[in-house]
Amino acid sequence: MRGVLAALVLTLCARSACAQDRLPPGDEGWYADGRSGIRGATIGPIESSLFPGRGYGTPSTAALLDHLARLGVNWVSVTPFGRIWDLSSTDVLMDFEAPYEENRAAVRRVVAQAHARGMQVMIIPHLWVETEGWRGEIDPGSPEGWAQYQASYRAFVTAWAQDAALAGADAFSIGVECGSWSGRFGGYWASLIEEVRALFPGLLTYSANWDEVDHVLFWDQLDLIGVNAFYPLAERDDASFDQYVQGALRARQGLAELVAVVQRPVVFTEIGYTTRRNAAVQPWLWPDGMSQVELSEAEQARALLASFRAFLPNRWFTGFFVWRWYADLDDVSQEAIWGFSPHGKRAERVLGRVFAQPWAVDPEPFAWLDAPAPAGPRVLDVLDELAMRLRPTVVPR
Numbered sequence: 001m002r003g004v005l006a007a008l009v010l011t012l013c014a015r016s017a018c019a020q021d022r023l024p025p026g027d028e029g030w031y032a033d034g035r036s037g038i039r040g041a042t043i044g045p046i047e048s049s050l051f052p053g054r055g056y057g058t059p060s061t062a063a064l065l066d067h068l069a070r071l072g073v074n075w076v077s078v079t080p081f082g083r084i085w086d087l088s089s090t091d092v093l094m095d096f097e098a099p100y101e102e103n104r105a106a107v108r109r110v111v112a113q114a115h116a117r118g119m120q121v122m123i124i125p126h127l128w129v130e131t132e133g134w135r136g137e138i139d140p141g142s143p144e145g146w147a148q149y150q151a152s153y154r155a156f157v158t159a160w161a162q163d164a165a166l167a168g169a170d171a172f173s174i175g176v177e178c179g180s181w182s183g184r185f186g187g188y189w190a191s192l193i194e195e196v197r198a199l200f201p202g203l204l205t206y207s208a209n210w211d212e213v214d215h216v217l218f219w220d221q222l223d224l225i226g227v228n229a230f231y232p233l234a235e236r237d238d239a240s241f242d243q244y245v246q247g248a249l250r251a252r253q254g255l256a257e258l259v260a261v262v263q264r265p266v267v268f269t270e271i272g273y274t275t276r277r278n279a280a281v282q283p284w285l286w287p288d289g290m291s292q293v294e295l296s297e298a299e300q301a302r303a304l305l306a307s308f309r310a311f312l313p314n315r316w317f318t319g320f321f322v323w324r325w326y327a328d329l330d331d332v333s334q335e336a337i338w339g340f341s342p343h344g345k346r347a348e349r350v351l352g353r354v355f356a357q358p359w360a361v362d363p364e365p366f367a368w369l370d371a372p373a374p375a376g377p378r379v380l381d382v383l384d385e386l387a388m389r390l391r392p393t394v395v396p397r
Contacts, residue, residue: 038319057109
């Protein structure tokens with residue numbers, strides 16, 4: 001028995017060393033490496049068939065990146081898509097809105113545009129389900145079906161990993177919301193991660209849905225714990241800001257327990273709220289198809305603030321990518337006005353203020369300040385000030 005345990009410990013240690021060769025060890029590896037916090041924005045989509053020629057790597061994304069740079073964004077994520085027909089399909093198709101060869105060239109151009117503006121880039125390949133269903137529920141239905149799907153998925157991810165390397169991207173996500181199978185098939189995931197590491201020299205993460213994080217098998221093989229952080233901040237409508245903060249603190253506690261075990265820093269690969277009343281009760285609800293929506297820019301902003309209030313004081317929290325801006329700032333075809341985009345809304349102004357503050361994970365001294373200042377209290381004071389300005393002046397009935 002002792003021999004088995006010793007072998008297991010050696011295996012885990014070797015695996016950990018492999019995963020952490022890009023960051024110092026431990027949950028504060030990002031901070032120890034002297035990296036600034038990720039003040040990130042997700043840019044999507046790769047292309048729009050409704051507005052051709054305005055996708056990644058065009059003058060439209062150049063203008064968008066200029067806008068984001070003025071806002072204080074220092075990282076962007078780009079989201080090339082593959083597609084499957086339905087939740088039982090086994091074939092991941094590489095074309096999405098345009099042929100794969102065109103899309104990979106577009107991604108390379110937008111990475112160059114971002115780097116030219118001093119931004120770093122994470123590439124996060126997504127899967128689009130052509131018919132109804134969410135990718136987190138994919139199930140080919142048999143061992144043979146899973147084997148076929150996983151072979152196709154491997155080809156999809158490794159192709160984009162190689163493209164990310166050729167583009168010079170800084171980080172890469174090996175998947176998004178694979179909840180139906182990220183907690184099993186450990187051998188498959190280990191070999192996929194090993195293959196991706198051989199292709200891509202940058203940081204690796206995986207974008208787990210918020211309720212999937214505790215079940216992922218392979219965090220110890222990656223550099224960062226990635227979370228699509230659509231945590232519900234309240235169970236009932238018309239919650240106060242303080243109740244939202246308490247909800248975010250509960251989410252932080254659960255994540256902190258995982259961090260203590262896995263010893264990896266955390267990045268929110270996605271965080272966002274729609275622009276409507278009570279958006280943080282079920283923040284994952286997609287804006288399409290909603291009716292009788294009560295718009296609320298303040299709600300979107302205060303939900304973000306509550307999440308920041310809980311997470312920014314932690315050195316194991318590297319930052320976040322806000323979901324999302326679109327490749328063309330003038331393209332309003334992608335979602336309704338009550339959607340996730342913060343562009344031109346109060347949330348965007350709030351983000352600019354938050355980005356300008358030092359965070360706990362930022363290196364000291366803070367180069368953009370005249371003198372060093374404690375990260376925690378300073379950003380918390382700003383968050384509280386912004387939250388006060390967003391308080392409603394009319395008590396809900």
